[in-house]
Amino acid sequence: MFHPICRQIFLFSLGMFLFVAVQSVAAQEDRAAEGKNLYELRCVTCHGIKAEKLAGKPTDYLEDRMQSFKEMDDPLFEKVRRMQAALAPLSDEQLKHIAIYLNGLK
Numbered sequence: 076m077f078h079p080i081c082r083q084i085f086l087f088s089l090g091m092f093l094f095v096a097v098q099s100v101a102a103q104e105d106r107a108a109e110g111k112n113l114y115e116l117r118c119v120t121c122h123g124i125k126a127e128k129l130a131g132k133p134t135d136y137l138e139d140r141m142q143s144f145k146e147m148d149d150p151l152f153e154k155v156r157r158m159q160a161a162l163a164p165l166s167d168e169q170l171k172h173i174a175i176y177l178n179g180l181k
């Protein structure tokens with residue numbers, strides 16, 4: 076049906092596609108796993124193990140909210156000040172990983 080060369084190219088492309096797809100699923104799982112660790116270490120005391128208010132929210136929204144809390148000047152409430160302290164040492168990348176984890180929670 077196919078010219079053998081075409082078939083080889085086709086199979087090679089399919090292989091590459093599957094390889095990349097599996098890699099990116101695995102990478103996404105790694106990010107979520109790192110996010111889970113960070114969340115359980117730094118956020119769980121206030122937001123709870125199920126993160127009711129945060130679970131399943133869009134990652135962009137979560138990242139946005141974390142950034143604005145992080146950058147807030149002199150927050151009025153003690154709890155928000157403490158949340159800032161929890162966010163302060165985390166990089167943008169780490170915040171993204173937490174957001175990916177929370178987004179995946181139901």
Ligand code: HEC
Pocket residue numbers: 114117118119120121122128129137140141154155157158161162173
């Ligand atoms: C000392 C308590 C405390 C800690 C620790 C804490 N937070 Fe919060 N967080 C709050 C409070 C209080 C609010 C504002 C009120 C609310 O939405 O519950 C809030 C709000 C948020 C919001 C915005 C929710 C929304 O929909 O507007 C996000 C996202 C969030 N926290 C993520 C985190 C992450 C991620 C961590 C860990 C790095 C963390 N928080 C650690 C107390 C805390």
